Amino acid sequence: MLIDGHPANRVAATDRGLQYGDGLFETAAVVDGRPTLWERHLQRLAEGCRRLNIPPPDTHRLTRESETLSAPLERGVLKVIVTRGSGGRGYRPPEAVRPTRMVSAHPYPEYSSVWWRNGVAVRVCRTRLGDQPSLAGVKHLNRLEQVLARSEWTDPEIAEGLMLSQNGTVVEGTVSNLFIVKEGRLSTPALERAGVAGIMRAQVMELAQEQGLAVDTRDIPLEAVFRADGAFLTNAVVGIWPIRLLRDRELPASACVRRLQTLLAERGLVPLPAGAS
Numbered sequence: 001m002l003i004d005g006h007p008a009n010r011v012a013a014t015d016r017g018l019q020y021g022d023g024l025f026e027t028a029a030v031v032d033g034r035p036t037l038w039e040r041h042l043q044r045l046a047e048g049c050r051r052l053n054i055p056p057p058d059t060h061r062l063t064r065e066s067e068t069l070s071a072p073l074e075r076g077v078l079k080v081i082v083t084r085g086s087g088g089r090g091y092r093p094p095e096a097v098r099p100t101r102m103v104s105a106h107p108y109p110e111y112s113s114v115w116w117r118n119g120v121a122v123r124v125c126r127t128r129l130g131d132q133p134s135l136a137g138v139k140h141l142n143r144l145e146q147v148l149a150r151s152e153w154t155d156p157e158i159a160e161g162l163m164l165s166q167n168g169t170v171v172e173g174t175v176s177n178l179f180i181v182k183e184g185r186l187s188t189p190a191l192e193r194a195g196v197a198g199i200m201r202a203q204v205m206e207l208a209q210e211q212g213l214a215v216d217t218r219d220i221p222l223e224a225v226f227r228a229d230g231a232f233l234t235n236a237v238v239g240i241w242p243i244r245l246l247r248d249r250e251l252p253a254s255a256c257v258r259r260l261q262t263l264l265a266e267r268g269l270v271p272l273p274a275g276a277s
Helices: 016-020 038-052 059-070 113-118 144-150 199-210 222-226 255-266
Strands: 023-031 075-083 100-107 120-124 158-164 169-173 177-182 185-189 214-218 230-235 239-246
Touching: 016 075, 023 038, 038 059, 038 075, 038 199, 059 075, 059 100, 113 239, 144 158, 158 222, 158 239, 169 185, 169 222, 177 199, 177 222, 185 199, 199 214, 199 230, 199 239, 199 255, 222 239, 230 255, 239 255
Parallel strands: 120 158, 120 239, 185 214
Antiparallel strands: 023 075, 075 100, 158 169, 169 177, 177 185, 177 230, 230 239
């Protein structure tokens, strides 16, 4: 791990990322020693810094550090954290901000290849997401809603949980974005009030349009997922997981989901799990 460019594994107890979750993070897949979709991650990080009024890290320095840590990994995960840095007691940000920059590399999680190939079982979480347009789309460090949601199950056969808004529409998974397929059209939840604007979500929307598939963003009631011709989850580490089972209801497989998975794999944008083909 590098902290502000130096090998270390500790930050000051006064760091506002620790004190208040005052910061942002990015999680990128590593394929053949390089973080994938890196420019998209940099753009989202810069936009998050702008939204939170945190001075962004130097792009060239962050890229060098990320490439250095990723280089030994054939498959892996790179994590970048940027906080507002240290400050005194109280919520008011310090006038002179010196952000903290953390970069770490990790082995790729050994998810089952069956999940990639045949789909995953998904539950619906009791914990709901609060509406906060000021933070919607931003990958900030305040993840207690997701922590509570993920603590709701221990069954290793359940890969993910869907999180609903306060009015009952689906927003996202605990670590993923949702797409549904209906009559050859893709839809993904709108994120104006809550949720994270995922890097893979944006990439899949672009790939779908490239393949002539219509894509829209809208509020999606939970019942619409059950009625869909197919559904899948996306994030930057796993790429695409088709949803095979939601609660106790089987969802149909969609040919367009496999096509999108194949494109991601062929372009080296996500590591394939061991045994996948």
